[in-house]
Amino acid sequence: MSTPPLVLDIDGTLTRPDGWGIDSRVFDPLREWDAPVVLATGKAFPYPIALCHFIGVPELVVAENGGIVYTGDAVHVTADADAARTVVAEYRAAGYDLGWGDDDTVNRWRETEVAVSRDQPVELLRELATAAGLEVIDTGYAYHVKDADQNKGDGVRTIADHVGFDLADCVAIGDSINDVSTFEVVGRSFAVANADDAARVAADEVLAEAHADGTLTVLDRVR
Numbered sequence: 001m002s003t004p005p006l007v008l009d010i011d012g013t014l015t016r017p018d019g020w021g022i023d024s025r026v027f028d029p030l031r032e033w034d035a036p037v038v039l040a041t042g043k044a045f046p047y048p049i050a051l052c053h054f055i056g057v058p059e060l061v062v063a064e065n066g067g068i069v070y071t072g073d074a075v076h077v078t079a080d081a082d083a084a085r086t087v088v089a090e091y092r093a094a095g096y097d098l099g100w101g102d103d104d105t106v107n108r109w110r111e112t113e114v115a116v117s118r119d120q121p122v123e124l125l126r127e128l129a130t131a132a133g134l135e136v137i138d139t140g141y142a143y144h145v146k147d148a149d150q151n152k153g154d155g156v157r158t159i160a161d162h163v164g165f166d167l168a169d170c171v172a173i174g175d176s177i178n179d180v181s182t183f184e185v186v187g188r189s190f191a192v193a194n195a196d197d198a199a200r201v202a203a204d205e206v207l208a209e210a211h212a213d214g215t216l217t218v219l220d221r222v223r
């Protein structure tokens with residue numbers, strides 16, 4: 001059997017056992033992976049691009065939960081942030097804050113949604129988002145105010161079509177609700193042990209190992 005293309009979430013999936021920072025053990029196996037490696041994340045576009053660059057693999061990226069898709073030769077923008085920015089402005093006007101400090105590097109380059117820190121109260125945010133026809137998803141790393149149509153799975157499909165690999169051959173690994181749409185489009189899906197309930201239910205298999213330990217286990221098994 002040939003090496004399968006990979007679709008990898010970042011936070012919770014490539015992270016160290018404490019949940020923060022990339023586990024350096026993933027760098028070499030990914031750089032040497034003999035098939036496409038797609039990073040599919042909720043983070044803003046520059047983060048997964050930089051990670052591909054520093055791993056040393058071609059840039060194939062789904063960012064902002066599917067709002068931005070990079071096929072290696074074209075950027076596809078599938079959503080816009082106007083409605084989410086309005087919701088967040090209302091949230092602020094009610095006395096709340098996004099929780100990232102003045103410079104807000106979490107949202108500075110974000111084009112199609114807005115992320116709010118999980119240490120901020122979510123009830124009013126959800127209410128305002130629902131009233132605007134948007135949703136709030138909790139990835140375990142941030143609340144994302146976004147268009148409900150925007151998802152990672154559609155972005156993965158766009159990349160597979162452009163690059164020319166078969167989704168049925170792909171192996172995906174993830175940890176949260178924003179990976180469910182990815183799990184639905186690929187051939188085989190794995191949730192790491194730290195995954196939330198939505199990811200556990202959607203995955204073909206829930207791993208015994210957490211974070212990068214789980215991901216490294218899968219890489220060993222499917223290589």
Ligand SMILES: O=C(O)COP(=O)(O)O
Pocket residue numbers: 009010011012040041042043044139140141142143176178
């Ligand atoms: O941006 C987040 O909240 C989580 O990022 P992830 O999709 O790479 O886990």
Ligand SMILES: [Mg+2]
Pocket residue numbers: 009010011012013139174175176
């Ligand atoms: Mg994640």
